[in-house]
Amino acid sequence: MRFAAAQVDLVQAVQTVQRAVTTKSTLPVLAGILLTAQDEQLALVATDHEISIRCSAPARVEMPGSIVLPARYVSDILRKIPSGEVSCEVDEGTARALLLWQRSQFVIYGFAAREFPQLPAPDGARKLEISGRALRDLIRRTNFAVSRDDIRPVLTGALLEISPQRVAVFATDGYRIAYAHADGDFGGQDSMSVILPGRALGELQRLLPDGDERIEALIGGNQVYFRAGGVEFTTRVIDGTYPNCRAVIPRDYRATLQAGTEDFLAACDRASQIAREGVQMVMLKLEEGHIRISSETPEIGSAQEEVQAQTTGEPLEVAFSARYLMEALRTTDSDQFMLEISGPGSPARLRPVGKEDAYHIVLPIRLD
Amino acid sequence: MARIVHVDMDAFFAAVEQHDRPELRGKPVIVGGSAASRGVVSTASYEARRFGVRSAMAAREAQRLCPQGVFLPVRGSRYAEVSRQMMAILRDEVASVEPISVDEAYLDPGGGDAVAVAARVKSRIREETGLTASIGVAPNKFLAKLASDLGKPDGFVVINPEDVDRVLLPLPVRMLPGIGPKSAGDLAALGIHTVAELRSADRGLLGLHLGRRAGELLRLAHGEDDRPLEIERETKSLAAETTFSVDVGDRDVLRGQLHSFAAELAGRMAAAGLKARTITVKARFRDFQTVSRSQTMPRPVSEAVELAEVADDLLSRIERRDLMRLIGLQVSGFGEGPRAEQLRFDFAQGMGEVQGGR
Structure with missing residues (x-):
């Protein structure tokens, strides 16, 4: 040679x-x-x-x-x-x-x-065509929520639901769920779903072109093959049943708040500086016209932030992991977000205002 | 002044069975293992001990020694219930109780009259549980335990400071804690059979043969022991395990066993108000190779379903597929979690219900 x-x-x-x-x-x-x-x-x-x-x-x-x-x-x-x-x-x-x-x-x-091991040939019954940018965005907006520990292997992956007009992605570590979808013409006739490893999606995100250029995927039972520009990427499929994320979305909410994403993110980030240990707990208290974010760690101190917000419903007080809130907020891609709360022991929904293509379900921290 | 009391229930598991089933009284009862198999004897009643049956002996051997023995399965929850009843009596009588196991405890009556307290405890145990306990009263833990052993069964032995030498010197060295058959054999080779001979042995020679334990043994040989009672000994772990009567390779059977352990441990944790961060599955194969797999959870768990789920996963991480003679489940890492608890989705239940565990 x-x-x-x-x-x-x-x-x-x-x-x-x-x-x-x-x-x-x-x-x-x-x-x-x-x-x-x-x-x-x-x-x-x-x-x-x-x-x-x-x-x-x-x-x-x-x-x-x-x-x-x-x-x-x-x-x-x-x-x-x-x-x-x-x-x-x-x-x-x-x-x-x-x-x-x-x-x-x-x-x-x-x-x-x-x-060197023989790579399996590109193979897959179902074909998907999607722009590099759309697939990258779907991964960016969800993949952070996959589980990092492998107690339940399916949760280390994200679920891709593929139909001719919509590709939707769910990722969850059991504590919060990230969802996003993209609409378009993606080819194929039938609908199907596949669980791909979070790590593989992270690598794929790096390789995808950031433009309208279409990439092609072949989805098989054991592997999915992607071709983007001159790069071919194959990932193993995670075998198993993905939890039914839709089933845990609450139907009713007892209170809502709408606030500026940047303002809220910054306040949450500051308050979490006092709550660095463990779950990084911040308390959210909905009040008329604003939301109060507070945190406290014995021997370190306490923080209190107030962010202007439109609030409805009951004056609830609920604790969340600041990290889960911030990770969700960073991917809403919207100036304003809506947080819908159903109580201190029930899931809350966080979503961009003016867009229907994404939401996050976050579980609170319960205080004994 | 005698001030520590050791309480030790007589042939506990077997005595509970004989109490609950009067028709078994006076009969050789063997708890643990079954006659036809390879389990291990947990406890033998005194009637069975007369045939030479001992705890930890193979059930098959017990069967050979005592063919008329009544073999019974272990009823852990029933023994735990009687144990709680017994410990409650002890705590009612004195403030300082150190439970050592399910059927054994040290008491420190403080300024009270140790002998009087011990007598009261003994009669209350008999009246309220219907079982007998052997009691030792002595200046320290070592001697108190020795005293209860010397009087078994249904004993009541007091060792006062002036009695120590008289009691201790003629005893064989294997009566000292930490002297097993091997050490006893080593000492016998040096011509040391009794505590008296141990005391007068050459220290250099003892050091040579026993290493660092020589000093500790000599202190015991003089009846010295200054260990205090560990009153608030924290529960560090809880475990349930079983030695199969016939070795098992079928993973479904093993999972079933782990699930019943999960239920048992969840019950015991709930009773003690504990939640565990770490779950361990232990397995021993026929060749006695013992392996374990552990998982530390992101948050404390206490529910049987959660324990069972993790136990299944841990079992699947034991690659070796041979027959197992023992399987066990252990929970530990209590109280490590924050009081604030990140809730988790219970996807199995669905419909927005969340699993947190209380």
């Missing part, structure tokens, strides 16, 4: 696939990137068995072939090479690569390409 390519192209391609490299696997070869030179391009692949990323860089291929090289060294070395052309000669028998540029030469020991 022998090829030459521009340093900038190689760096970009390596950094794209590197996110799927793992050093935690029992398979040492997965700490590497599979490089295949063929047809005037260099294809790069990395996988950690949950996700895999494939992309390519333009190259002048003098002799086709393939090798696996350790991602960390290749990435660090390529970034430090002056821009210009790098050539690479691989001895496939010994799995060694010789990198040459200007008057430098490096030898890197790799693995034979046959040791």
Whole structure:
């Protein structure tokens, strides 16, 4: 195998696939990137068995072939090479690569390409077409709410409900739920849903183009394959039954408040400085024309903030985790938000004002 | 001055069974394990002990020694109930009670007359529970426990300071706490069989053979023990476990067992007003390899359903699929949670109900 390519192209391609490299696997070869030179391009692949990323860089291929090289060294070395052309000669028998540029030469020991796991071919009965920006937004507005601990594996993923005219996403860690949907023409005929790992969605969000450019997904039983620009991304599907989030949304609320998102966020953020420990509890007290946000930690102090708000209903007092409120508020994408409260022991709904495409359900903190 | 009282119920589990079922009185009752199987004896009545049956002995061995024995399953909740009744009597009589196990406690009568208190406790236990306890009264915990052991069953032994040497010196060393068969064997090899011989043994030699425990043993050999009563000993963990009468590999059976433990532990936590942060499943395989899997929860839990759910998950994290001889569930990390509790959705219940646990 022998090829030459521009340093900038190689760096970009390596950094794209590197996110799927793992050093935690029992398979040492997965700490590497599979490089295949063929047809005037260099294809790069990395996988950690949950996700895999494939992309390519333009190259002048003098002799086709393939090798696996350790991602960390290749990435660090390529970034430090002056821009210009790098050539690479691989001895496939010994799995060694010789990198040459200007008057430098490096030898890197790799693995034979046959040791790299075969990636499943793109496969999936259901096709989805969606703009990169729409999918990115859906992920950004929900994925923060997935569970970080794996007591219930399905909660470490987000639920995607896909129908020809709507893609909706639910994410929950059992304490709060984030929901968002996008409407459009997404292709396909039937409706279906799939649970994708939160981590995979985070990586996908980074890879998606931020524009109207359509990307294509193939949804199968075990994996979902995305193609965005020159990058191919595959993720494992989480097997299991996702909780019915719609069933826990309250039907009636005892009080509501509408306030400016920025004002409320800033006040909540300040008050939570006094409540850093544990659940970061803040008390919300609805009063006529405003809402009072307070917090207190023994030995540290207390905080009291007042934010102008339109309030209706009973003068309730409910405690919430400041973190859950702020994470929800940061993704409402709206100047004003509405908080609907049904009591100190019941779920509250938080949603943007003037938009129907997202909401958050947040459970309060109960005080004994 | 004798001032610590040790109360120890006689053959507790078996005595409860004989009390509840008068037809078993006078018969060799063996609690734990079944005749045809491989469980372990939990408690043997004194009638059964005459045949050589002992606790922790294999049920099969017990069956061989005592073929006419009545084998009964462990009724934990019933024993817990009698235990609570017994402890309540102790707390009624004195302020300082240190429960050691379900059927054993130390009392410190403070300025009161220890012998009189002990006598009252003994007769109240008999009257109110219908069971007998052996009582030891002595200057410290070690001697009080020794005294109750010496009088078993239905004993009442007082060791006054002037009696200590007379009682202690002729005793075999294995009567000292911490001397098991192995240490007793080591000491026997040095020609040390009795407490008297231990006392007069060469300290250097003892140090060589027993290491750091030598000093502690010598203090006990002199009847010295200055451990105070641990009155407010916190409950650090609660556990339920069982040794199967026949080894089990079927995961459904194991889950079923864990679910009943979850119910039992939830009941015990509720009674004690506790919530746990950490849940542990313990398993022992036929080759005695013991493995455990733990999960620390983001918030304290106390409901049987939650415990069972986590227990299932922990069980599934034990990869080895061989037959198990023992399975157990433990809860710990009490009182670690904040008093403010982040509520959690109970998706299983649906309809906006939330699961918090009280």
